[in-house]
Amino acid sequence: MRNIKLSIKYDGSRYKGWQKLGKTDMTIQTKIENVLSKMTGENIELIGSGRTDAGVHAICQVANFKTSTTMSLQSMLDYMYKYLPEDIVVFDIEEVNERFHSRYNAKSKKYVYKIWNDKYHNPFFRKYYEHIDKQLDIQLMRQGASFLIGEHDFSSFKSSKSQKKSSIRTIYSIDIQKEDCLIYITIHGNGFLHNMVRIIVGTLIEVGLSIKKPEDVKYILEKKDRSLAGPTASAKGLYLLDVEY
Known part of the structure; x- marks a missing residue:
């Protein structure tokens, strides 16, 4: 199982915040998870470094997810750039140690x-x-x-x-x-x-x-x-x- 770390920019103006909510798909986490799940054919759970509230933006949010896909990092990055909304951009991707956790490891x-x-x-x-x-x-x-x-x-x-x-x-x-x-x-x-x-x-x-x-x-x-x-x-x-x- 691979552990993939993402660096993300987003304009939070039209979203209900980072964290996915049951009543809407208008959250940053949900939008990225949906694209990652289609990309890998797996049910992806994205872990963010923390929540940002509705309307808050990010110049560099960090998140990670586990996957069994054999896709190259560049192919993943290109896929996300193509299918994510224009107000969300994953600008960097890295394969990290399986123990890396975006929230718990943040200093x-x-x-x-x-x-x-x-x-x-x-x-x-x-x-x-x-x-x-x-x-x-x-x-x-x-x-x-x-x-x-x-x-x-x-x-x-x-x-x-x-x-x-x-x-x-x-x-x-x-x-x-x-x-x-x-x-x-x-x-x-x-x-x-x-x-x-x-x-x-x-x-x-x-x-x-x-x-x-x-x-x-x-x-x-x-x-x-x-x-x-x-x-x-x-x-x-x-x-x-x-x-x-």
Whole structure:
């Protein structure tokens, strides 16, 4: 039995998220599994590095599947490129050790959140950037973000739907850059709770708008109370950037 690792880009705009759901075939996992099953003649189960919610995109999602097919890697890659929808592209393929598991072996992940910061939205970016019409203070946001670096209990920054037993996570870095109207918030951590990145971003946006002070982030973190943090930023601005093994 071969173990095949895939690196995948996708535009999540029209999908219900990564994970397959019983009531719809409009998930990334389902679309890829259907193509792989037809390609191999087997009932393929695809294992992703983690779930992305409805509307969230990926610059590099990682997944793996087991198969008995004798097809070459290049033939598999070409087949997937031909039959997958245009908004899903498998751009790299590798045969890995049979014990490799996309989710359990992941050591860290990077996400990037993209904001269009101008009075008027850009119609070409409306599906892929969060629009904030008031000017954000990047320096204040960086000060607020600094309190989140390190190992903490991130209970204040998870949704009520989070099923993880522990809320302890480690954030290695939060990098905030601005280029004209574009703001990029890149977060690198060992793992993330449900909606954690989007709640962090929503909170930092409030800091950037002076609704909250940078030091409020420290208080919110310590209180472990979701109601104190900012709103959950929209899914369309979030991208899974990389998974490290």
